Amino acid sequence: MSRELQISAYDRGLHYGDGLFETIVCLRGRPRFLREHLERLAQGCARLGIALRTPASLGAQVIGAAAHGEDCIVKLIVTRGATAERGYRVPRALDPTVLVLRYPYRAPEASLIETGMRVRLGSLRLSESERLAGMKHLNRLEQVLAREEWSDPAIGESLLASRSGELISGTMSNVFIVRNDILETPLLALCGVRGIMRGMVLRRARTAGIETRERAMPWSENERIGECFLTSSVLGICPVRELDGRPLAVGALTRRLQALMAPLLTNEGGEDG
Amino acid sequence: MSRELQISAYDRGLHYGDGLFETIVCLRGRPRFLREHLERLAQGCARLGIALRTPASLGAQVIGAAAHGEDCIVKLIVTRGATAERGYRVPRALDPTVLVLRYPYRAPEASLIETGMRVRLGSLRLSESERLAGMKHLNRLEQVLAREEWSDPAIGESLLASRSGELISGTMSNVFIVRNDILETPLLALCGVRGIMRGMVLRRARTAGIETRERAMPWSENERIGECFLTSSVLGICPVRELDGRPLAVGALTRRLQALMAPLLTNEGGEDG
Numbered sequence: 408m409s410r411e412l413q414i415s416a417y418d419r420g421l422h423y424g425d426g427l428f429e430t431i432v433c434l435r436g437r438p439r440f441l442r443e444h445l446e447r448l449a450q451g452c453a454r455l456g457i458a459l460r461t462p463a464s465l466g467a468q469v470i471g472a473a474a475h476g477e478d479c480i481v482k483l484i485v486t487r488g489a490t491a492e493r494g495y496r497v498p499r500a501l502d503p504t505v506l507v508l509r510y511p512y513r514a515p516e517a518s519l520i521e522t523g524m525r526v527r528l529g530s531l532r533l534s535e536s537e538r539l540a541g542m543k544h545l546n547r548l549e550q551v552l553a554r555e556e557w558s559d560p561a562i563g564e565s566l567l568a569s570r571s572g573e574l575i576s577g578t579m580s581n582v583f584i585v586r587n588d589i590l591e592t593p594l595l596a597l598c599g600v601r602g603i604m605r606g607m608v609l610r611r612a613r614t615a616g617i618e619t620r621e622r623a624m625p626w627s628e629n630e631r632i633g634e635c636f637l638t639s640s641v642l643g644i645c646p647v648r649e650l651d652g653r654p655l656a657v658g659a660l661t662r663r664l665q666a667l668m669a670p671l672l673t674n675e676g677g678e679d680g
Numbered sequence: 681m682s683r684e685l686q687i688s689a690y691d692r693g694l695h696y697g698d699g700l701f702e703t704i705v706c707l708r709g710r711p712r713f714l715r716e717h718l719e720r721l722a723q724g725c726a727r728l729g730i731a732l733r734t735p736a737s738l739g740a741q742v743i744g745a746a747a748h749g750e751d752c753i754v755k756l757i758v759t760r761g762a763t764a765e766r767g768y769r770v771p772r773a774l775d776p777t778v779l780v781l782r783y784p785y786r787a788p789e790a791s792l793i794e795t796g797m798r799v800r801l802g803s804l805r806l807s808e809s810e811r812l813a814g815m816k817h818l819n820r821l822e823q824v825l826a827r828e829e830w831s832d833p834a835i836g837e838s839l840l841a842s843r844s845g846e847l848i849s850g851t852m853s854n855v856f857i858v859r860n861d862i863l864e865t866p867l868l869a870l871c872g873v874r875g876i877m878r879g880m881v882l883r884r885a886r887t888a889g890i891e892t893r894e895r896a897m898p899w900s901e902n903e904r905i906g907e908c909f910l911t912s913s914v915l916g917i918c919p920v921r922e923l924d925g926r927p928l929a930v931g932a933l934t935r936r937l938q939a940l941m942a943p944l945l946t947n948e949g950g951e952d953g
Binding site for chain 1: 701
């Protein structure tokens with residue numbers, strides 16, 4: 408990892424969090440779900456009005472970084488660029504900054520994916536904004552603060568509510584619940600990140616004839632959750648085996664989805680890249 | 681200005697907006713309201729759990745940057761630091777990053793301070809979080825988007841509401857209104873930045889026997905605003921002469937506060953630095 412890589416101290420990504428990122432798992436020298444990551448990034452850029460000069464080169468840069476051989480995580484950061492001008496107003500003709508950072512990848516432990524994760528309920532409530540919802544933007548202080556709520560390494564994640572009292576996601580993962588054989592996940596109209604893995608799971612479930620539903624989920628329903636799993640680009644599908652101290656069984660639909668997703672996750676399907 | 685200054689691409693300020701900033705006007709080689717800026721920064725660091733190793737050296741660095749002679753703006757940025765670790769969790773023993781950036785200072789035009797600013801009403805609604813409210817943190821995407829709502833150079837600022845429908849501030853200034861001879865300003869319990877100039881004006885007003893009130897201000901009250909001004913470290917006190925197309929007279933209390941603040945703003949009072 409090029410620990411020494413630097414950017415301008417005048418980058419708007421630093422000053423305002425004025426940019427976006429993608430976390431891309433790269434296996435056997437190839438980025439996983441690259442097309443989907445680049446698509447979400449392009450949508451985010453469009454929403455923020457960041458004009459990438461050569462969007463096509465992003466994919467090539469990620470592929471190049473992945474090709475080093477060892478499995479890795481490539482974090483792709485795009486900011487609005489560096490400028491000597493002070494203030495929120497976006498200067499004309501700014502050149503976006505593109506950063507391609509490599510991190511070591513450790514596959515999630517098999518026992519975690521098999522038996523599931525212990526999950527707590529967080530107390531920080533996520534702020535809401537239809538302008539920012541869904542995007543993987545660089546304004547992530549709430550996630551940092553939410554992750555500081557616990558240090559017990561036996562707990563893997565914290566579920567978070569929005570200010571208006573709906574279940575949204577984990578600090579670094581999306582959440583799914585199974586209710587009456589329907590696969591449900593929060594709507595994310597006002598906060599949260601529309602995870603790539605979340606989208607892949609929803610799509611794969613529908614293809615397999617599983618009914619899915621994105622809906623507003625009142626936080627109070629947490630007590631009645633019977634089957635639950637988390638998704639993220641790094642985790643894939645991870646069952647929840649304990650929620651707020653209450654044991655949960657790993658459900659049949661969770662197992663079925665793990666099996667359905669497995670070929671896509673091993674990067675052998677030849678679907679991306 | 682050291683346009684070439686760089687920071688690590690692995691800085692959490694860039695990755696998450698995990699840090700704070702201060703914008704300090706420096707006149708005749710001395711930073712204005714330095715003690716207050718450093719105090720707010722220290723409070724922000726405490727709220728975010730950023731442990732500055734040598735907080736006392738910050739002031740010296742700002743004083744050093746200001747001493748170059750020409751009036752300037754020093755932007756002080758403190759982030760949680762750079763790390764090779766990926767993820768929101770804060771690694772132990774991280775060394776905060778401190779950046780002292782100099783920008784040219786242009787005093788606000790005398791005519792603007794005299795006759796006032798034309799101000800619009802913004803449509804972006806600020807998200808709410810008691811965890812982040814008041815701080816000058818680096819998560820500023822909403823301000824960037826709000827500043828993109830207008831390009832007419834005759835309009836100087838945009839007033840913004842919170843999601844729950846209260847008047848909060850401008851995109852880069854705090855707002856005061858005068859009602860029944862009482863100086864009122866939004867409470868900022870759930871969003872907005874507690875500006876240094878806002879605090880100085882409130883304090884100076886109280887000392888002069890002017891009644892002040894921080895309160896929740898319903899956005900609908902905007903129509904009834906008669907006397908209004910903006911404050912910021914750069915602007916000082918700037919009257920609003922037009923709000924959403926409606927002309928406002930510059931009021932007597934605004935003029936009185938401008939006169940009361942003038943000695944503090946010229947940096948001749950010897951109160952700071």
